[in-house]
Amino acid sequence: MKRRILPRKFYLQPTLDAAAALLGKVLVHETPDGTLAGIIVETEGYLGAEDAACHSARGRTPRTEAMFGPPGHAYVYFTYGMHYCFNVVTRPKGVAEAVLIRALEPLEGIEIMQRRRMVGNPLALTSGPAKLCVVMGIDRRLNAADLIRPPLWIEDRAIDACRVVWRPRIGISQAKEHLWRCYIEGNRFVSKK
DNA sequence: TATTGGATCGCC
């Protein structure tokens, strides 16, 4: 497979633009077990200081350090005592914004994914931010990892014709009014309808 | 040091 890793410049664009632009791109993780890949079909923007739902809104902390760093790096955090979520850091260094990757359509290494997470329905494999971390092998070790080189990166891809829709973000208790979640309309792997 | 609640998920 020819690699077309998204350049760091891609991650400098406004966060909501990046959230939409990431739809249809491919997240790839090279692991000892094999290469895992999935098409990004659902994302959410988290807009830093002005966004009460964003982890960085109340200032710089050890957890949010990666979000304050340079663009094109991972922000992986642990939550609910058992789940990881994966974000890509956007905007220049010092501007703590990110895009949460909420759902993938499995593309490569599906058997490995199924081994990592025993689940009957293949649609349930990657249709949520914590689920996709399990099957893609993403955990705290990849926090702050650079996404423009292996083992974890995002590839450009010829875009299939698709419509993007914007809806409220999921699972937050503040700033619920914003339509900062986007997904590929009609895609079966989106986490919720 | 103690308390609180969380960018979730799967089962009831």
Added chain:
DNA sequence: GCGATCCAATAG
């Protein structure tokens, strides 16, 4: 609707 499960952030 609810419990699991633990850690980060905040308050004391």
